[in-house]
Amino acid sequence: MQLPLYKIDAFTDRLFGGNPACVVPLQEWLEDALLQQIARENAVPETAFFIPDGNRFALRWFTPDLEMDLCGHATLATAHALKTILHHPEETIVFTSRSGPLEVSVHNGLYTLNFPSRNPVPAPLPDIIRQALDRQPRAVLKARDYVLVYDSEADVRDIQINRSIFDQINLDPGGMIITAKGEHCDFVSRFFTPQTVMFEDPVTGSAHCSLIPYWAAQLGKKEMEAVQLSERTGRLHCVDNGDRVLIAGQARTYAIGTLWTE
Template sequence: MKLPIYQIDAFTDEIFGGNPACVVPLQDWLPDELLLKIAKENAVAETAFFVMGKSSIHLRWFTPDLEMDLCGHATLATAYVLKVHLDYEPEVIVFDTLSGELKVECHADMLTLDFPTREPVRAELPQAIKEAISTQPDAVLVARDYVLVYPSQSMVENIQIDRHKFDEIDLGTGGVIVTSKGTQCDFVSRFFTPQATILEDPVTGSAHCSLIPYWSKKLNKQDLVAMQLSDRKGTLYCHNNGKRVQISGKARTFMVGHIWVD
């Protein structure tokens, strides 16, 4: 079986920046076991698979380890593939996903994700996370992911993770976000996932479903610019809209090809 594949760098306007995602269009759904094997072989943070429907596009996301309930950068990458490579005409793309209906608006070279808010609430820091991180936060919140708030960008940049201790934590499909106010933007973050093939996700759109409402209240702003401080770095243009958040970014094509599966 021959399948098309696209590798897209999301939340960046430069190749080798942002977060790489593979996008695989399908005519019909393949077995989940095969989808997971393809994602593992691709060896990027997320592989998006989609099947065209009559009124929406059925979209799913797989890491090399499991299926995710929400992924921002691979959704942006899929929208980019539809517009740039597959000549999809509507300016608003509607996806049917595990997180409900998701829309992406396409304006020139900017793509805007419309995602559900996941407002974090105050929480206690689990002992396992406390022991795995080099610097303790000022505040701890949780939604799907734990959100650890630090007083400075330099602390976020320099935080170290004890991988052995960190991998003893089971957060399901969640991870650990470390964040602070930014020096050249509104806020910054990094994202770590225990028990995952890829420890640090380069740019995590779904994490901003929690970061946007938090920093919007903290800074008393509805429109914010965010940067994720992985080695690849990424820029996200954010808007807080109450129960929804809008996350905008650019993308670039790295690779177009085919994969072969028996």
């Protein structure tokens, strides 16, 4: 079987920035084991698969290790593929997913994700995580992911994590967000997942489902600019809408090709 494959850099206005995702259109679902093998072979943080679902598209996301319940950058990449490669005519694209219906609106090359808010609440920090960190946070919260709040952008940029210790904990399907108020934006973050091929995710849209309500409350503002301080760097425009969050960014197509499954 031959399938189209699109590789797209999301949450960036330049190639080789943001977070790379592969997008694979399907006419019907393949077996889960095969979807996982394709994602592992693609060797990017997420591979998105979608099929037509009436006037919507059913969407699933796989890392090289497992299926995720929500992924921002691969959703943005899928919307970009639908608009720029497959020429979908609508300005609003609706996906069905494990996290419910998700809308992506497109305007002047900016993709705005309408995602569920996941407001984090105070939580104890597991000892394994504490031991893995070279500096300790001033606050710890949790929704799907642990959210570790630091005093400065430098703390987020310079933190060292002992992976041999960190990998002893299983946060499936979540991870660990570290965040602080930004020097040239509203807030910054980084995202790490133990026991995975992709230890640090370059830009994590779903993490902002928790970061947006937290920083909206801390900063007293609804609209914010965020930067994820990975090596590739990602920029996100964020809006707190109560039980929903808006996460906007750009994308660039890196490659268009074909994959063979046998």
